[in-house]
Amino acid sequence: MALREWDSPVREPWNPLIKQCLDAIDRHEELHRRTGYGWHAAQAHQLRLYVRGLKAWIHGQEGRG
Numbered sequence: 001m002a003l004r005e006w007d008s009p010v011r012e013p014w015n016p017l018i019k020q021c022l023d024a025i026d027r028h029e030e031l032h033r034r035t036g037y038g039w040h041a042a043q044a045h046q047l048r049l050y051v052r053g054l055k056a057w058i059h060g061q062e063g064r065g
Contacts, residue, residue: 010061014054021051 007015025044032040 008062011058014058018051018054021047025051 025047028040028044028047031037032044
């Protein structure tokens with residue numbers, strides 16, 4: 001797999017997990033729109049917080065190199 005322009009050795013192994021989290025956010029948002037069940041909105045929010053924190057950690061690790 002070729003590294004994307006914004007990839008780094010720190011970021012690359014996390015990309016599949018980030019993608020899965022983004023897919024899960026989309027799934028929860030769709031289910032929230034369809035069912036109105038607030039639990040899905042809350043889970044999407046928690047996943048967004050996780051991804052945001054993970055990306056901040058990755059940026060910090062990249063800055064150390």
